[in-house]
Amino acid sequence: MTRTAIGLLTTLVSVGFGMAAQAQTEPTTAPEPAATAPVEPATGEPAPAAATGEQAAAPRTKSWEDIVVVPRKAFLKGGRLELAPFTGITLNDVLIRHYTFGGDLNFYLTDVFSIGIEGQYFIKERSDRESLVGLQYNRIPTLNRYLYAAAFNFGYVPGYGKYTLFNRYIMHWDIFVNGGVGAIWSEIIPRVVGDEAFQTISLAPDIQVGTRFFVSDWLTVSFAFRDYLFNDKFEPTDRDSSESIDEVKARAPGRFVNNLMFTASLGFYLPTSFQYRTPR
Amino acid sequence: MTKGTTFLTALAVAAGVGMPLAARAEQERKSPLADAPAVRRRVELRDKRFEIGVGGGATMGQDFYHAVMVNGRLAFHITDWFALAGWGAFNLTPNFKTAFHEQLDSALASAMPTKERTPSVDEANAGMNKIGEVFALQAELVPFTGKFGLFSGLFMNYDFYAFGGPGFVDFKADTACTTPMLRRSCAVAGFKVGGNFGLGMHLFANDYFALNFELRDLFVQNNASGRDINGDDLADDRDLSWQSNYILSMNLMFFLPGRATISP
Numbered sequence: 001m002t003r004t005a006i007g008l009l010t011t012l013v014s015v016g017f018g019m020a021a022q023a024q025t026e027p028t029t030a031p032e033p034a035a036t037a038p039v040e041p042a043t044g045e046p047a048p049a050a051a052t053g054e055q056a057a058a059p060r061t062k063s064w065e066d067i068v069v070v071p072r073k074a075f076l077k078g079g080r081l082e083l084a085p086f087t088g089i090t091l092n093d094v095l096i097r098h099y100t101f102g103g104d105l106n107f108y109l110t111d112v113f114s115i116g117i118e119g120q121y122f123i124k125e126r127s128d129r130e131s132l133v134g135l136q137y138n139r140i141p142t143l144n145r146y147l148y149a150a151a152f153n154f155g156y157v158p159g160y161g162k163y164t165l166f167n168r169y170i171m172h173w174d175i176f177v178n179g180g181v182g183a184i185w186s187e188i189i190p191r192v193v194g195d196e197a198f199q200t201i202s203l204a205p206d207i208q209v210g211t212r213f214f215v216s217d218w219l220t221v222s223f224a225f226r227d228y229l230f231n232d233k234f235e236p237t238d239r240d241s242s243e244s245i246d247e248v249k250a251r252a253p254g255r256f257v258n259n260l261m262f263t264a265s266l267g268f269y270l271p272t273s274f275q276y277r278t279p280r
Numbered sequence: 281m282t283k284g285t286t287f288l289t290a291l292a293v294a295a296g297v298g299m300p301l302a303a304r305a306e307q308e309r310k311s312p313l314a315d316a317p318a319v320r321r322r323v324e325l326r327d328k329r330f331e332i333g334v335g336g337g338a339t340m341g342q343d344f345y346h347a348v349m350v351n352g353r354l355a356f357h358i359t360d361w362f363a364l365a366g367w368g369a370f371n372l373t374p375n376f377k378t379a380f381h382e383q384l385d386s387a388l389a390s391a392m393p394t395k396e397r398t399p400s401v402d403e404a405n406a407g408m409n410k411i412g413e414v415f416a417l418q419a420e421l422v423p424f425t426g427k428f429g430l431f432s433g434l435f436m437n438y439d440f441y442a443f444g445g446p447g448f449v450d451f452k453a454d455t456a457c458t459t460p461m462l463r464r465s466c467a468v469a470g471f472k473v474g475g476n477f478g479l480g481m482h483l484f485a486n487d488y489f490a491l492n493f494e495l496r497d498l499f500v501q502n503n504a505s506g507r508d509i510n511g512d513d514l515a516d517d518r519d520l521s522w523q524s525n526y527i528l529s530m531n532l533m534f535f536l537p538g539r540a541t542i543s544p
Contacts, residue, residue, distance in 0.1 A: 095380060136399075137507075139387050158431055173428075237387075
C-alpha cells in the first residue's frame with residue numbers, strides 16, 4: 001500500500017511539474033497588457049475590467065482571441081540605419097551598357113523619411129548594335145563610359161502594402177521615392193584606339209522609385225529604377241590628332257544625358273531589431 | 281502481487297493524466313490558423329471573370345524607331361491565380377526615330393557614298409524596319425495578390441503576375457526589298473513568330489475596374505538595320521538573329537461580371 005502511494009505521488013508530481021512548466025512558457029502574449037497597464041492609470045481612466053480579467057486569468061490557452069484583426073507593420077525603420085549594397089544595369093542606351101556596383105547608406109528619421117548617401121562604380125560593356133555600326137555604316141560611334149558616381153539623397157515612403165502568396169503566406173512591402181543631387185565621373189572612349197581620353201565630372205541630380213520587401217527584422221530586398229540626369233561632354237567628331245587633350249576637352253560638345261538604371265539591393269538594418277511603441 | 285498492482289496503478293494514473301495532457305500539448309502547439317488561408321472573406325477579384333480593356337504602350341530600347349502604340353487586352357481568369365489572355369497593339373508612330381537613328385542620319389549626311397561600305401542616308405533608312413502590329417497569346421500565373429495604402433489614404437487591391445506564350449510581330453518597311461542579289465540594304469518585313477513573356481500587375485479601383493501594367497519581351501528573329509551582319513556583304517535571311525522587343529503597356533480594364541465573389 002505504501003509503495004502504491006509512493007508510486008501515485010511520484011507520478012502526480014512529475015505530471016504536475018510538467019503542467020507548471022508548460023503554464024510558465026505558454027502565455028507569450030500575456031506581458032503586453034501588463035506592460036501597458038501602468039500607463040493607463042496616469043490618464044485617469046480606469047483599466048477595463050476585461051484587461052484586468054485577462055491578467056488575472058493567465059495562464060490561458062491560445063484561441064481566436066489571439067488573432068488580431070489589423071496586424072501591426074511587420075517592420076519599423078524609424079531611427080535605424082540602412083546599409084544597402086546594390087547592383088544594377090543601365091536601360092536606355094542601345095550602344096553601351098553599364099553594370100553598376102554600389103551602396104546606399106540611409107538613416108531613417110521616421111518610418112517614412114530618410115536621408116542618405118550613395119556611391120557606385122560602373123563597368124562598361126559595348127552592345128551588339130555598337131559593334132555593328134562600323135560594319136554596317138562605316139562609322140565609329142562617339143561614346144562615353146561612366147566611372148563612378150556619388151549622391152546625397154532624401155527618401156520618402158508614400159505607400160505600404162502586403163500581399164499573399166497563393167493566399168497562404170502574407171508578406172509586407174513598401175514603395176519608396178528617393179531624390180537628391182550628386183556627381184558622376186565619366187570618360188570619353190576615343191574613336192581612335194590609343195588616343196588620349198579626358199574625364200568629366202558632372203553635376204547629376206537623381207530620382208529613384210522602388211519597392212522594398214521585408215524579409216526579417218533586419219533584412220530587406222529592394223528593386224528600384226534610378227534616373228541620373230546630367231550634361232556630359234563627348235569627344236568632338238572632328239578631333240585632330242595634333243590637338244592636345246586640353247584643347248580637345250575645351251571644345252568638347254556637351255549633351256544632356258538621361259541615364260536610367262535598374263538596381264537590386266539588399267538592405268541591412270542597424271540596430272538589428274526594433275520595438276513597437278504603440279499597444280497592439 | 282503487491283509490486284505488480286502498484287506498478288499497474290501508477291501506470292494507469294500516468295496514462296490517464298498524461299494522455300490528455302499530451303493531446304492538449306499537441307493541440308496547443310498547433311496554431312488555430314494552421315490550416316486557415318492567409319486571408320478570410322477575401323474578395324475574389326479574378327476567379328471566373330472576364331477582363332477586357334484598351335490602353336497605350338511604348339517600346340523600350342529599340343535601335344532605330346520607337347513605337348508608341350494603342351493596345352487591347354482580353355483575358356479569362358479560370359481561377360483566381362491562373363488566366364488565359366490575348367493582347368494586341370498597333371503602332372501609331374511609325375516614323376518616331378530614336379536618338380541613335382538621328383545621330384546616325386547626321387553622321388551619314390556628310391558622307392560621300394563611294395565604292396566603300398558607307399551608305400547614303402536614304403540607303404541606310406531603306407534597310408531599317410519598324411514595328412507595325414504585334415499580337416500575343418499568353419498564360420498568366422498570379423501568385424501575388426494584396427492590398428496597399430498610398431499616403432495612408434488611398435487603399436487598393438493589386439496583383440502581380442507572370443505570363444508567357446507565343447508572340448507575333450508584323451514588321452513594316454518604307455522600301456520593299458526586291459533585288460535578290462548583291463544588296464547591302466534589305467529591310468526585313470512581314471510577320472515573325474516568336475516568344476512572348478513578361479510581368480504584369482493590376483491595380484483595382486473597385487470590383488470591376490482596374491489599371492493594368494505589363495512589361496513584355498517579344499522575342500523574334502529580326503535584322504532591324506536590314507544590313508549585312510555576318511560579313512558576306514549581302515543582306516539576307518542569314519543575317520537574322522533572335523532579338524528582344526520590350527514593350528511597356530498600360531490598360532484600362534473592366535471585369536465581368538461586375539460583382540466579385542467573396543471567399544469563405
